[in-house]
Amino acid sequence: MVGRRLIRSSGASARSRQLPASRRAWRRLTPYAFLAPTIVALGLGNAIPVAIAVHLSFYHTSLVAGDERFVGLDNYREILHSPGFANSLTVTTKFTLATVIGSMTIGLGLALLMNGTFPGRGLVRSLLLIPWAMPLVPTAMIWRWLLNPTFGLISWIAQSVGRHGSPEWLQDPTLALIAIIVIQIWQLYPLAMVLYLAGLQNIPHDLYEAARVDGAGAWRAFLHITMPSVRGITVVLSLLMSLWAFGRTFTIIFLLTAGGPVDATKTLTLLTYQSAFQTLQFGLASALGSLVFLIAAVFATALLVTTRSRHAATM
């Protein structure tokens, strides 16, 4: 310990004290030099497009090039008063809650199962990751075929188990939303599983030993040892998965239901896409996107602030 401190003071810091001012300034700027490529790429690819989108959200746009006029908050007013927005907000909220809770619960459950030892564990873990590695469009296609009301495998199973024949999964408003949620959970649980498994493997074994000596059952050990130990992972996962479900899930829904039936699966992402690229109302779509951006920003910041302060409280 002392030795290392000696090396450090005789090395890096002592040397930097002797450096001329220009070199010291350069050293202070080093982190930003490293960040520069990322910042430039994210600036060009994200910040500028976001700024343009926010700018466009105050304009009425039409197909005629150059015909853009400033309308103030009219786009926002129109959105907030439209039943379509209220519907999409409800659908998106249900979709987000169900997929985040579902993926994380299943991910944690499988991580607990995978944390034990059994023959073929490595192979099983690899195979459980497959849904995550499958590209979106083929995934959407095979699910569509599985859910085909006449010839789909899932419909056939439902028909043989139930008495009433198979429902038209994607034609029924409730079932369509459930189907989309199930597919999304199916695709995302591996991420939760992998991260939770990592967390579980970091928990020292003696903690459980001590709990058992103290007479705590498996459930109490789970509540008081496992859950607190993976709390950081839970926060990161719920943050990222909520953001993705809320504002970024598109392909699966677009290819399975395109927002239907009767808008039952029309999430905010679908609504935004359709107003931008199907009815070509760029101003309106930009306003919608800016609202989603605002909601996501408030949610993410609130989550980060509350979890950080609670962390501080427990320490």
Added chain:
Amino acid sequence: MRLATRKQRAQFALNALRFSAILVSLCLAVLPLYWMLHEAVQSAAYRFVLPPSLLPRDPTTSGLISVLSGDGPHWLLNTLVVAVGTALLALVIGAWGAYALSRFTDRGLGAAAYIVLATQFMPPAVLMIPMFRILVYLKLDDSLPGLVLADLVFTLPITTWILKSIFDAIPVDFEEAAMVDGCNRMLALWHVVLPITLPGIIAAGIFAFLESWGEFMFARTVISDPSNWVGSIGIASFLSEYGPRWDQVMATAVVFTLPPVILFLSVQKYFVAALQGGVKG
């Protein structure tokens, strides 16, 4: 003796429960991929026959061959170009930023970490409008390089996040020792950090590769000329044009699903380790 058997019986029941839970999950996880293969090789005559059979009846490779002798190779090549291009750019650009986020922590860099997160707030559909205008301005619309740039914007933040967690797992002492020994930071990075982190960096690159391999919305917006089509547009086109022609859809889907899945399975060990390194920090 009696007590022991009761305890054994409870243990046995628990193990049976565990085993069946794993078995059911495994079936559900691989069923869609299995059924895709099943449908791709099953003879077309049996596609609309009930009940379905677990093994493909009268298996044939004619569907796969017709894809591989049709548009398949062309779409594969385009997809490969876009995915490799995006992955390389994401690594080259992301590694610097990820290293900075991992090693230099002060107030300004905390803000930078938040900015990386903030890229996940705006729906990509909205970013597409201005981005498309920028691509038109750069004369890169309807071209594969244009799609690479769009996919890069999409994948860079998460790639950076994964790379950061990889650097987090490497103790700072490693490169500090090298720097004390007279290396400057660049040499220390090249000779010390890069070799240790290489598996993780490759895993992060594969993440970017997989994301851009399967990306659909940007491809659909940026690309229109059929000679520039990538796999995801090609497969989706069967849906809109003919009403699903399931034999073609499934054969093409298999051709575009197997490469990324096999690639992922062959490196998943490093991939999982990379993600797990981030959790420990």
